[in-house]
Amino acid sequence: MVPLSWYLIVAAFVFCCGLYAVLGRRNAIAVLMGIELMLNAANINLVAFWRYGVAPMQNLDGQIFALFVIAVAAAEVAVGLALVISVYRNRRTVNLDDLNLLKG
């Protein structure tokens, strides 16, 4: 079988890719993609810990949590993209360097 640490390494790498996309990309949609990557990495960890935990047939909590994360991610991306489109309509840009309305 695959050791648990392999899953964790892959998830950590994908999480860091998502983190960099959120912090360092210029386009708001790329930032949303980074959030999706991070949620996916967390989901991989949840499923892997379910599989390697005690009595995976009786303890389904990891899988249930992953399903909740998937549903919440769907809601999040719908609202996030609606926000991006709304911002684009008002400001004609989705460049995050130009969106500093709340800066003091």
Place this chain on the structure above:
Amino acid sequence: MPELPFPLPSVQQVIFVLIAGLMILGALTVVLARNLFHSALGLVAAFFGAAGLYLVAEAEFIGVSQVLVYVGAISTLITFAIMLTRGMMFGATSPRNRQSGTAAMITLLAFVVLWALVSTIPWPQAGEAIGDGEAIIAGLGRAFVNEYVVPFQLLAMLLLVALAGAIVLARDRK
């Protein structure tokens, strides 16, 4: 036959490495591509990779949900958003913002910390065996209508509110 210095990988491990490679390539494309459409394609590859990893971990229902929700719905939404907001974002401009240097440093630090955590703790090498024909999906369904019934209903409510909110936010007010 001469003794190998390392144990031969099993079929499952080879499949895992292939799928993980697909996912890592997709994630790198999301982060590094200059063209947003290439990022979206990389995102689809990463989603398929995650679904494959769920299948390797014997969580079939999650894998199918992943393909349905992420690959089917979320990628389509993101592609539509890219097409609706294109314009000055293509061309010779850099895909990185002003703080990308700091961001790269923070990301590298986070990866080093996570790697150190993963490699120091002795994680289990194999999980308990799941017998053939045992229905995980039936257990999931029972859990959703018994101990998780309130979160389940709240989730339905959240999806409804998000749907209405997205329509209100994206509507043209003029």
